[in-house]
Amino acid sequence: MKENIAFTAPHKTATEAGMSILRQGGTATEAMVAAAATISVVYPHMNSIGGDGFWLIDNPGSDAPIAIDACGAACQNLAVYQEFDAIPERGGLSAITQAGTISGWQTALNADANAKLPLSEILAPAIAAARSGFEVTTSLQTASDKLYAVDKRNDAFKALYEPNGLALKQGEHFTNPALANTFEYLAKNGLQAFYQGELAQSFAADLAAAGSQIKLADINATQAQLVTPLKASLQGVDCYNLPAPTQGIHSLIILSIVDQLRSKASEDIDWLHLIVEATKQSFHLRPQLWADPNAVTALYQQVLQTPAISELANNISMSKAEAWPFNASPGDTVWLAARDQRGQMVSFIQSIYWEFGSGVVMKDGGFTWNNRGISFSLDNTTTNCLAANKKPAHTLNPAFARYHDGRRLAYGTMGGEGQPQTQAKVFTDYTWRNRTINEAVAAPRWLLGRTWGDTSTNLKVEQALASELGTELDRLKHKWQSVEDNNEMMGHAGAILDSETELAAASDPRSDGAALVGCADSPSQ
Structure with missing residues (x-):
């Protein structure tokens, strides 16, 4: 039989997750969501579900690829930044923008007429990786060492990524049961449950405790765009x-x-x-x-x-x-691509900006919130100046030819x-x-x-x-x-x-x- 599916990712566990969906007849979009969830588990320094994503989805015979912007916009309340000469790089005040990536997953699945797999199957590889654990890579150790020297990481970050009071080391076995629980909750209640209800309320509380100006209303309003x-x-x-x-x-x-x-x-x-x-x-x-x-x-x-x-x-x-x-x-980021048996191809990218983003972990969510908003300027004369509901200059850009x-x-x-x-x-x-x-x-x-x-x-x-x-x-x-x-x-x-x-x-x-x-x-x- 002629080879008709392909997947590539910067962590082999994510590649395997994507291929498992493609082998059972899933679409490239479904495979990408599976891999995107999985790589947020095994490469948590490079990306997370508290970050952003961008999609190009190419369907055979279409006039152009489908493009999805899942970039989080700045929150409503920004008055505190008038006191600063520069935006703080870590901690709650670096968490300025919404987390758009999961809204992007939903938008991609909605745009795919052939996407029929239940979320429980799509998210199963990520749940397994988070619950059973994985081996810490050199890349993850390097980032962990760097964040260990950062003061403005919250207690939930330390509890998750420094379980013995020390940074993660290459070769250690790492599990993230809280993130497994989050994916199980989303599999049961739908991806929009990330932004509505008790899970979103817990995120808003964690962000507020860290000093972030992101409110529940900002999280509720998050929406990816075609x-x-x-x-x-x-x-x-x-x-x-x-x-x-x-x-x-x-x-x-x-x-x-x-x-x-x-x-x-x-x-x-x-x-x-x-x-x-x-x-x-x-x-x-x-x-x-x-x-x-x-x-x-x-x-x-x-x-x-x-x-x-x-x-x-x-x-x-x-x-x-x-x-x-x-x-x-x-900027720490992951880029992935897929091709399914129908010929659909996806070029996808997902990020939290700097390694481990803001350094603020959602204690019930098991993931770090992004610090993408630090790319804004506090100079109001610039095109990229900070303003409510505005999107920051973004490094992410998946390509297709x-x-x-x-x-x-x-x-x-x-x-x-x-x-x-x-x-x-x-x-x-x-x-x-x-x-x-x-x-x-x-x-x-x-x-x-x-x-x-x-x-x-x-x-x-x-x-x-x-x-x-x-x-x-x-x-x-x-x-x-x-x-x-x-x-x-x-x-x-x-x-x-x-x-x-x-x-x-x-x-x-x-x-x-x-x-x-x-x-x-x-x-x-």
């Missing part, structure tokens, strides 16, 4: 991403610039230089483009058109790097503001450099700007690539440094490629993930 995806038409391929408040616009600007100038690139150094310089051109525009969809400037509607892209491309020199003071924001020859590619990565850069590298390697998706995902990479705990704004290059291209980077006047290979700061990328002759999936060696391809046990309905 939105129109962004589209960039390149030569031979249409690329899709999420609109504001995400970085999707920047991901597509970078690809559009590279598409215009790719005839000037032949060697590895040319491609690296071109993508880095295209990134700089796009990020110059962030003050106008990266904010709530109601706050971005008029440029947003024009910037993907050919004249605007040509103007940006003309600013790039292929013989010299532009000086760059860019400071990137950190439809090739004119029928191929389809779901791809993406975690990595904060490194996401557009890594997306461009993976897409370029596969589309224009004849690499397989596994080669494109695993190849040595780079990151422009600051990342976790770092103050430098230079170009970080993995050692294998730095050894090969260091002299050329100097010649082009890049300010760069080498970092160890397979570095987690480069993100956890992945991809699924679907064509008439091939179904392939890739997972990043920088993660704890797996990419699986197989056959559904149940015939398509």
Whole structure:
């Protein structure tokens, strides 16, 4: 039997959860909810049900993918922030925005005509993982060590993630019965029960005790939205991403610039230089483009058109790097993708922003609330200024490509503001450099700007690539440094490629993930 299902995630347990749904005939959307719930259990530092999510769902024969914005908006009561010069990074006051991800799960299931599995089956893998436990990874230990030094983590956080008074250690067995109970409650009462009733009331009480300004009314009002995806038409391929408040616009600007100038690139150094310089051109525009969809400037509607892209491309020199003071924001995230037996594909991303988000755990929920709202500015003259019901500038942006020859590619990565850069590298390697998706995902990479705990704004290059291209980077006047290979700061990328002759999936060696391809046990309905 021809292979007809695929799943990739940055933790193998989530991949297995998604594949278990696909094998029994479930849709890619149902599989994604199962995996999204499971990865919130086993990668709690990277994401949680107290965070946000974004979807691209591609159904065969449709005009465009379905796009879902499950970004939480700022709460109503923000008066306390008038006293601050900067938003606190951790603790209750960093918990400013609603948790949209579960509303996104419900919206995705509602939009899928073939989704018929009961929630009890979809959430079963997550319940099992939370109740029976799992082995702490190196990635989780690193994040736990970092949060151990943070003062503003609440008692529920300490009780859950420091059960012996110490940070979690790699190899330890960790269980989360409270989160298992939460998923069982949702399986019985429906996903909307996260936002209504006794569970929501307990979240509001925990947030208030930590000093958050989020009220029960804010939680009650949380609602994901179906939105129109962004589209960039390149030569031979249409690329899709999420609109504001995400970085999707920047991901597509970078690809559009590279598409215009790719005839000037032949060697590895040319491609690296071109993508880095295209990134700089796009990020110059962030003050106008990266904010709530109601706050971005008029440029947003024009910037993907050919004249605007040509103007940006003309600013790039292929013989010299532009000086760059860019400071990137950190961000812990998970990106996943699925393909079901009917041909539905999903590109999905879910996050709480910084590792363990606000550091405020819901004691009855077993999860951490996000600190996504710290990306707001307290400068009222900026597009991304803090305001009630406003969405913050969001790093998350899942990607999808439809090739004119029928191929389809779901791809993406975690990595904060490194996401557009890594997306461009993976897409370029596969589309224009004849690499397989596994080669494109695993190849040595780079990151422009600051990342976790770092103050430098230079170009970080993995050692294998730095050894090969260091002299050329100097010649082009890049300010760069080498970092160890397979570095987690480069993100956890992945991809699924679907064509008439091939179904392939890739997972990043920088993660704890797996990419699986197989056959559904149940015939398509």
